[in-house]
Amino acid sequence: MKTKIIIAALAVLGGLYSGVASAQQTALLADQNPRYRESQAKYARGADSLTSLQGTTIQDTYKAYDWYEAKLERRRQNREWRHQERMNGYFDYAPSWGLYDNYYSPSINFGFGNRWGHGYRGGRSRIGIGFGW
Amino acid sequence: MKFNRILTVAALAASTFFAASCSRQVTRVSTDQTIDVSGNWNNSDSRMAAEELTGKILGAAWIDTHQTEHQGKKPVVIVGFVQNKSHEHIDAETFLKDIESTFIQTQKVRLVQGGKKREELRAEKADQQTNATVSSMKQFGLENGADYILQGSINSIVDSHKRQKVVYYQVNLELTNIQTNEVVWIGEKKIAKYVKN
Numbered sequence: 001m002k003t004k005i006i007i008a009a010l011a012v013l014g015g016l017y018s019g020v021a022s023a024q025q026t027a028l029l030a031d032q033n034p035r036y037r038e039s040q041a042k043y044a045r046g047a048d049s050l051t052s053l054q055g056t057t058i059q060d061t062y063k064a065y066d067w068y069e070a071k072l073e074r075r076r077q078n079r080e081w082r083h084q085e086r087m088n089g090y091f092d093y094a095p096s097w098g099l100y101d102n103y104y105s106p107s108i109n110f111g112f113g114n115r116w117g118h119g120y121r122g123g124r125s126r127i128g129i130g131f132g133w
Numbered sequence: 134m135k136f137n138r139i140l141t142v143a144a145l146a147a148s149t150f151f152a153a154s155c156s157r158q159v160t161r162v163s164t165d166q167t168i169d170v171s172g173n174w175n176n177s178d179s180r181m182a183a184e185e186l187t188g189k190i191l192g193a194a195w196i197d198t199h200q201t202e203h204q205g206k207k208p209v210v211i212v213g214f215v216q217n218k219s220h221e222h223i224d225a226e227t228f229l230k231d232i233e234s235t236f237i238q239t240q241k242v243r244l245v246q247g248g249k250k251r252e253e254l255r256a257e258k259a260d261q262q263t264n265a266t267v268s269s270m271k272q273f274g275l276e277n278g279a280d281y282i283l284q285g286s287i288n289s290i291v292d293s294h295k296r297q298k299v300v301y302y303q304v305n306l307e308l309t310n311i312q313t314n315e316v317v318w319i320g321e322k323k324i325a326k327y328v329k330n
Contacts, residue, residue, distance in 0.1 A: 029272060036274025043259035043273075050256030062222060067171070 172300060172328035174223045182304045182322040183231035189320040190232065195308065196241055198317070199280065210236065210308070211247045211279035219289035219302060228304075229283075245279050281308050281317065296330040 028034060043050070162168060167177040199208040212233060215225035236242040246254060261270045285306040292299045301323070308318040 029275065031275070032272065033274030036272070039255065040259060040262065040273040043255045044262065047256040047259040050253055051260055054253070054257075064222070 169326070172298065172326055174219075174221050174302065176227075178302065178324055179227040180231075181324065183228035185322045186228065186304070186306055186320050187232050187235045190306070190308070190318060191235065191239060191241060193318045193320075195281075195317040207241065207243050208281055209243045209245055209277055209279045210281045210283055211245050213247070213282045213284040215285040215287065215306075217287045219287050220291055221289065223287050225285065225287065225304075229285075232283075232306075243277070245277050247279075279311055282311055283308050298328040298330075300326045300328065 028036075033039075164176065165180070169175065169177070196208060200206065212229060215229065217223050217225065233244055236244055245251075255273075258271050258273060262273075265271075283306060285304065288303045288305075290301040292301075302325075304322045304324075306320050307316055309316050
């Protein structure tokens, strides 16, 4: 009987303690939003990633149009393109007369430009007699 | 001998030409000075938009109306987005920051943080819940709610023919009461430019 009374008293005390503790947890400050825990839980999940950039500069830049820089860039690209063409074996820039100009047959060349080593066959057709450049 | 001299002169002339063409001159100018180069939106446009819109928004009746209705409390404003519908890249932040700065300096309007900065603030607060001392930890649910939101748009019209062009920009800002959806103020800045190539 005595044991039962002690157990019951402990249970009552435990209940009171937990009630007080939970009341302390839910006690709101003056004017505090009663749903603040929802926001707290939401931001607690992503806090690490959201605060990881603190003290750094986020580079959110854009490329402004600069007429002069654009002109230089165009020139650079054209130079690169011509270089690539040369590397592909496309040597002649100046207009020239040609006859049977492909890899397998010799070419007769009148005019300017070097016609040796024509391995490039994906460009302009140069078979037959014609004016090519 | 003569050929060598010509060659030297030619080399000197060529080097001078290249040096002159590659050199870049930079001069510091006042930020209040208007320098139009291409006819595009520039710092002067941003400055003029900020000056005019700041004057209009702080001189309008909505502040007094709000204070009368709310026992003298200052209105709290959050800055929303500005939609750029013009033909150019224009960052509204350059003139919006001027307006926000004037809000704080004149102490007529209170500002609250929005967007990504607000996200970072809340994340910092969440971090404090488990890391800061209880006395220094900031609580959730105690932020100042905004009374008004400032939103805007930028539009442009381009009229061009041959070497001539007229560019027209219109910057609109509007302030809306968040509680009632009522638009309490609209301001605009109009800029027109004639460009001849």
